[in-house]
Amino acid sequence: MKYFNIEYISMATGLFLFLVGLWGIISQKNIIKIIISFSVLDTSIHLILVSIGYIRNKTAPIIDGVVSKTDAATKIVDPLPQALVLTAIVIGVGVTALMLTYALRMYSENKTLEINKYKSLKW
Amino acid sequence: MIRNSILILLIAGMAWILFQEFSAYHGADKLNSISEYYAKNAPTETGAANLVTAIVVTYRGFDTLGEVTILFLTAAIIGFMISTGKKTDRKPEQSNSELLETASNVLLPILILVGVYIFINGHLTPGGGFLGGAVLASAIILWLMSATGPKISHALLEVTEAFSGFGFVILGVLGIVLAGGFLDNKILHLGTFGTLLSAGAIPVIYSLIGLKVGAELSKIIIVLNQTQGEEK
Amino acid sequence: MMYSLIIIVMSLIMLVMAFMAIHHKNLQVAVIASGIISLFASVIYIFLAAPDVAITEASIGSALTVVIFFYVLNKIRQSDDTK
Numbered sequence: 001m002k003y004f005n006i007e008y009i010s011m012a013t014g015l016f017l018f019l020v021g022l023w024g025i026i027s028q029k030n031i032i033k034i035i036i037s038f039s040v041l042d043t044s045i046h047l048i049l050v051s052i053g054y055i056r057n058k059t060a061p062i063i064d065g066v067v068s069k070t071d072a073a074t075k076i077v078d079p080l081p082q083a084l085v086l087t088a089i090v091i092g093v094g095v096t097a098l099m100l101t102y103a104l105r106m107y108s109e110n111k112t113l114e115i116n117k118y119k120s121l122k123w
Numbered sequence: 124m125i126r127n128s129i130l131i132l133l134i135a136g137m138a139w140i141l142f143q144e145f146s147a148y149h150g151a152d153k154l155n156s157i158s159e160y161y162a163k164n165a166p167t168e169t170g171a172a173n174l175v176t177a178i179v180v181t182y183r184g185f186d187t188l189g190e191v192t193i194l195f196l197t198a199a200i201i202g203f204m205i206s207t208g209k210k211t212d213r214k215p216e217q218s219n220s221e222l223l224e225t226a227s228n229v230l231l232p233i234l235i236l237v238g239v240y241i242f243i244n245g246h247l248t249p250g251g252g253f254l255g256g257a258v259l260a261s262a263i264i265l266w267l268m269s270a271t272g273p274k275i276s277h278a279l280l281e282v283t284e285a286f287s288g289f290g291f292v293i294l295g296v297l298g299i300v301l302a303g304g305f306l307d308n309k310i311l312h313l314g315t316f317g318t319l320l321s322a323g324a325i326p327v328i329y330s331l332i333g334l335k336v337g338a339e340l341s342k343i344i345i346v347l348n349q350t351q352g353e354e355k
Numbered sequence: 356m357m358y359s360l361i362i363i364v365m366s367l368i369m370l371v372m373a374f375m376a377i378h379h380k381n382l383q384v385a386v387i388a389s390g391i392i393s394l395f396a397s398v399i400y401i402f403l404a405a406p407d408v409a410i411t412e413a414s415i416g417s418a419l420t421v422v423i424f425f426y427v428l429n430k431i432r433q434s435d436d437t438k
Contacts (some may be wrong), residue, residue: 013366024377061174073162083178094197249406347426
């Protein structure tokens with residue numbers, strides 16, 4: 001049963017979370033809820049990327065007592081997706097803070113969080 | 124009603140696409156060629172024991188520069204959007220609980236020390252500049268919550284931010300002049316593998332990244348904290 | 356085998372938390388649910404042999420993001436009170 005391995009399970013979880021986050025973004029009316037859905041979507045993409053880089057029965061990409069310099073290529077998982085996710089997490093918190101600031105500004109202009117009641121972009 | 128059915132159709136289509144992706148996916152059993160190059164050559168070329176650090180700082184250092192730029196722009200825009208009226212650090216009317224004040228006096232130096240330890244040892248152990256910066260920012264949160272001790276010096280924060288960003292770019296350009304290319308870490312001697320002062324310029328660059336990330340995240344938090352006490 | 360069972364349980368909790376984050380009426384509960392998703396994701400990263408990503412996600416995704424959300428929610432509640 002190949003789907004019982006941990007990389008398949010975590011990738012399926014990531015895909016389900018992606019769908020839930022996308023559903024939240026397009027169906028919710030409250031602007032804070034939209035930002036929360038965005039953060040769920042963010043986490044799901046990190047999960048998918050890390051599970052793509054996983055290779056069964058191999059260990060973390062750090063040279064120490066277990067992994068020596070010479071046999072590193074046969075003993076470690078893929079370090080490249082991990083490096084990409086590491087930067088993506090920090091960018092994610094910055095973008096979330098920026099969106100929250102815009103939400104705060106919209107709230108102080110319009111006194112409501114419902115995006116249907118924002119009149120400034122309608123014509 | 125018709126809007127809801129359109130949304131459900133959209134989600135169903137997306138689910139179908141993702142299911143195709145998932146059924147086509149099969150777990151790899153060996154590294155692809157790029158990662159194999161990194162695994163074989165990174166320890167000898169860069170001298171870093173943590174391969175993720177080697178990739179983040181040297182091989183894909185340009186990505187990190189872009190990331191730091193995005194964080195800087197984010198912090199600057201947030202400061203610009205929330206610059207309304209008088210700026211005061213929040214002073215709570217009732218005094219804080221004694222537990223929080225005592226605990227923050229004990230914990231603050233330890234937290235800052237842990238953050239610095241994490242980003243100095245980034246080339247040997249998991250962690251590195253991003254995590255160290257986040258730990259520094261959480262120390263700042265504790266400082267703001269407890270409101271004891273001296274006030275946070277905004278000038279010091281801005282000097283740290285400017286100095287670390289400038290130093291990062293200068294070290295990158297020095298790599299072009301003295302070694303192979305932008306952000307090459309061989310401008311310093313590689314040293315013994317696995318010790319603290321090894322891996323050339325990687326500890327220096329990662330410390331600068333950690334200070335930069337910590338300063339930007341602290342700036343976002345301080346700006347958001349200033350809005351709390353304002354009268355509406 | 357054991358790891359797979361642990362990860363299945365955590366995945367189910369994450370999915371329940373995701374539905375709660377999107378459909379719960381109370382915004383504070385929704386924010387905390389999204390923080391719990393990040394926390395369980397960081398445990399899964401440990402099983403996927405990514406310690407760097409795991410500790411970064413645990414400290415940034417589930418702590419700093421939630422604190423920033425709460426600053427904004429508190430500001431919105433204050434403006435509600437004085438209105």
